[in-house]
Amino acid sequence: MTVESRVDKTNVSRSEIGAQVIDCDVHELVLSPKELAPYMQEPWREWSLRWLGPSPIRYVHPLGASTGTNVALRKESETPRLSGADLSLMQEEILDRYGMAHAVLTSSFFPGAMKVQAEFATAAASAYNDWVIENWLERDPRLLGSICVAPQQPEQAAREIDRVGGHPQMVQVMLPIIDSGYGHPSYHPIFAAAVRNDVAVAMHQTGDTAGPNGLPPYYAQWHAEIPLAGMAQVYSLVFNGVFAKFQELRVIVLETGFTWLPHLLLHADQKYKYLGIETPWLHELPSNTLKGRLRVGTQPIEEMTAADFNRFIELMGSEDMLVFCTDYPHWDSDEPLRALPSGLRPELRKKIFYENARAFYRLP
């Protein structure tokens, strides 16, 4: 067995990053659905023992990264520890190493993407929430949580948000990016519950997230098209009046990169100016709404110079919309020290690494 440590024990000082860090996309992994069985009631508990899990990635990964989990072995004699499935390893690899103030757990468990057996999906989501509270949130106060729901059953999802939304470390509801637009009125109970519980709504891809032409033939193309699916969900919320109806709603889109954002802001405004008679429930330019209430994770960030990065910020017309994400422990996760280009203004780095997320999640 090859023994190669991927854990660099040297912690990184805050001055090297230039800011405190809140990592807004950290995946803790449910390795097997059976882990959730103790948190489920019958008849679903029995089902969970036979379950293969929700929304597997459909592709053979070209680089061999299955779910992106890295195996970290320091000694051949050690039991393998899996990044994302081991709190102490997560602490070593990111929380302690970068002195993170917080990491927002986003899981990779999306029963909300299931197209069948909605009742079971609801039960699985609820079990996950109890599992993550007991095994992760209550074991490290730096961790913040995402409420798993099954939007297939919006009323039940709202009740689940009411059930666990009061947990002090739960900061958002997680909605998988699916092929149904969340702007549809049937999903309103979920947004109402999020507002009622003062938590944000996050959106994240799953293995089932498809581009505009469905699942493309190659993984690279699928990966390239994921931002389009995220954009479509933002448009859905805007034009269907979700932001207009729920004035306190805060939304964050994760793991789609961010360079699409200037385009979306301009594009949405243009459609509003041209075609606003069709959506008279919108009372301001979409870009105004989104600058105040939409946040987007940086990862996976494209390589660019500081000058290029600043142009994107300028085109957005806001320094408040981006929040830093590693996407730990996935294969394309971003390195806090190197992901953002060097030479950015210190104030901007502080906003992206810390202040924007602190304000968005209403942290002290």
Place this chain on the structure above:
Amino acid sequence: MTSAATVVRVCSIEELGIGQMRKFTVAGKPVLLVRSGDGRYHALRSICSHQGVDLSRGSVTGRITSSGVGEYRYTADFEIVRCGRHGYQFDVTTGRCLLDPKARVKIYRVHVEGNDVLVEVDA
């Protein structure tokens, strides 16, 4: 009337019905005369501030409002001129664009004297 203004008779009051519009050239300026739902006359520069399209090729329309998602209310006040190209809508009473806070068209004073409609433009 301002001292540097030019006042020109453009038509009689019978020539423009409710909800109608008509373009005139007044002191060399393209002016769109509009009669709103309350019978008043309004004049505005007949050039869309968006991409310069002639507004007289568009339409006079009512106002669409909403009290909530999926609800439409149409008020036939005919105080809106809609550009025939991209749909920019201008309030004829103010010249402001309904959906683009940066866009507006110039409006002109209108006088009704007897049966005559007169438009006042800057010299």
